[in-house]
Amino acid sequence: QNDGYRTLSLSGHVGFGSLPDQLVKKSTKQGFCFNILCIGETGCGKSTLINSLFNTNFDDPASMHFLPSVRLRAQTYELQESNVLLKLTIVNTVGFGDQINKEDSYQPIVDYIDAQFEAYLQEELKIKRSLFSYHDTRIHVCLYFISPTGHSLKTLDLLTMKSLDSKVNIIPIIGKADSISKTELQKFKNKIMSELASNGIQIYHFPTDDETVSKINTIMNGHLPFAVVGSTEEVKIGNKTVRARQYPWGIVQVENENHCDFVKLREMLICTNMEDLREQTHARHYELYRRCRLEEMGFRDIGPENKPVSLQEAYEAKRHEFYLEMQRKEEEMRQQFVQRVKEKEVMLKEAEQQIQTKFEHRMLMHQEVKLKLERKKKALEDEIAMFIEKKANAELLQSQASVSTPVVSLKRDKDRK
């Protein structure tokens, strides 16, 4: 463990034994983030359990059964206990298991978990980043509620858990466990665990490598899945008021270990392993996601000649590639534009030509018609002139004739008389 370094012995008190306290003090000031995802069918007791776990009343309205698809609803609360500030985010699946066709039920959940990882990855890849003040939304634990049928897991359960087991820490829970008797419960638990094992589903196991918690964690691992009962009501028993559910045949006390595993769940989830859950999420699930995603984006650690390629160089190469692509596209577009302009120009020129020819043609016609009309006009004028001449001649003749014929008319007149 010492990596080959010499161990020195101290000849006096130095004082760095206070280091863990310094670290804890800093973390306390920053506050902690904890994100729980509750998956379960509508009405299996998710919200009640969360209220009981954190001993408070989160305002979470119950949902209907008629939603067309599974949605996730996340709500963040700030809890404070002594000097520890906890930013708790509860993500509920709304409408899970309600549809007639449940093929796509688990997809929104997987997408949500991936989206949180992606957001963290993006922040981490940024050039100017602020990781220490980043509000971590990655899911630290998934409480999977199994219906208390008493038989075995449903296909939907197996399918959903299989798609999530490499992305999040899964703790299976039997909800509304007050409907199962003790003997049935043990058989049910064994059946569930063997089904999980035979399907290769990796649920979260409480860590057993640290002596301080290994004993209790090993015991608790044997009690999985926890059969829990939640309650928002309090019942008076003896001289104490406890959270319980009152039936005509008895009272189920939430915090009584003989009645249900609620206390075990709270112990394991909060008091003993909260930090481990957060660390597993970051060191295992997130790293896996990051590795897959970066490889998807085309980054490699080893270059083509088997020499290590730094992410930055790969990033650079990608950026360069992208830049070239952009340039090429820009060039293409520019060429297209130029082409189009040319075509349009040609079209317009043609049109211009056409109009020009038409115009000239019209002008020509106009000239011709004008000429014709002028000729006609000339012809008519000539006629008029001739006519006037004729008229003048006729008048002249008539005036000569009238001078020699007036006696005739008189004689005629006399005759008449």
Place this chain on the structure above:
Amino acid sequence: CQLFGYVGIEAVLDQMKIKTMKTGFEFNIMVVGQSGLGKSTMVNTLFKSKVSRKASQPGQEERIPKTVQLQSVTHVIEEKGVKMKLTVTDTPGFGDQINNENCWDPIIKYINEQYERYLREEILITRKRKIPDTRVHGCVYFIPPTGHWLRPLDLEFMQRLSKIVNVVPVIAKADTLTLEERAEFKQRIQEDLKTHAISVYPQEDFDQDPDDRALNDRIREEIPFAVVGADQEHQVNGKRVLGRKTKWGIIEVENPAHCEFPLLRDLLIRSHLQDLKDITHNVHYESYRVRRLNES
């Protein structure tokens, strides 16, 4: 939201403590100053063990090197179940040549190399669970006790380095200054630092809340600490204390009335060790990363 009863959230503090004690801590400190100012003795006194070998031991024919060389020595020390991997980087040859121009370059190069190493590990696709941290968390700069002002070398060095690492200036071999001379020297140094806009640790910009500010203001009033180092014990008033024995008395290193070594030790180890590491990681490393990713 209001909690109606005990939940157990505060147990996460203990969980965290257990985890960190298991993984252990790393701390990297660099000491810079001319030879003969008591750097190695100071480190040995700080960590109460023979971390550095002193150059002035009889039989060691170590000459002053012609250029600044950096020597890192790593040890593992344990106290109260807390394991610490301590790396001390010494800089023999600093300021010892006739022409000391750019003698800070090897030091800057070393510090940046550690940042580079960490960056390369961080951007790997398959990266280690715990990235080994060799970044320098604190640089203790030894000012010779002239009693006058800061010398050009001191100013140049601190100006350049306070931008990339936490610099803690100390007045070395302070047993040659009387209390009045010490106070005046400090005053002048503080003015010099202000005039040249050198921000030494604890930097004002990184105070997080009023409590921090109040605590750090008190520390800033006393910077630079006037220290004396010693690794031999003597008998004083029936107790064995670390000190320097002279004809005119014994200078007790851990006596706040004699010198300010306890203040330095408390700052570096007992109260601000985690803070030194955090500022190195969140501020200096991040700005190195920004520069590095921007320059290509």
